[in-house]
Amino acid sequence: MKLSTKTISSLMVAVKDISVRSSSLGDRQIRKIERVLRRHDRKGDLRASILGIDAAEYREQQRHYSLEELVKKYGFEDIIAYFKTLYCKLRHELRCRGWSMKRIQRLEMIA
Numbered sequence: 001m002k003l004s005t006k007t008i009s010s011l012m013v014a015v016k017d018i019s020v021r022s023s024s025l026g027d028r029q030i031r032k033i034e035r036v037l038r039r040h041d042r043k044g045d046l047r048a049s050i051l052g053i054d055a056a057e058y059r060e061q062q063r064h065y066s067l068e069e070l071v072k073k074y075g076f077e078d079i080i081a082y083f084k085t086l087y088c089k090l091r092h093e094l095r096c097r098g099w100s101m102k103r104i105q106r107l108e109m110i111a
Contacts, residue, residue: 015033094107
């Protein structure tokens with residue numbers, strides 16, 4: 001991933017709120033996290049890697065389908081499962097960049 005560590009940690013804080021509250025999500029909350037993802041992941045590399053496709057293909061698909069439709073098309077049960085997977089991927093990326101579990105847990109406490 002070509003995202004900075006600070007960006008990854010910010011995304012993790014933003015996504016944690018949605019992935020924890022899996023019972024009821026409103027359209028407003030989903031649009032908010034989509035906006036944050038579009039801003040930080042401009043090229044779509046992160047979102048495409050979660051769906052298992054190329055970033056260019058993701059951008060092409062994004063023009064024709066909403067995120068919820070793409071998520072279901074590529075095998076996720078719903079948008080909540082997608083956000084949980086995104087959260088785990090961000091957490092794993094921080095571990096790969098040398099963050100300790102204690103530091104990640106402190107970041108999780110912020111959210």
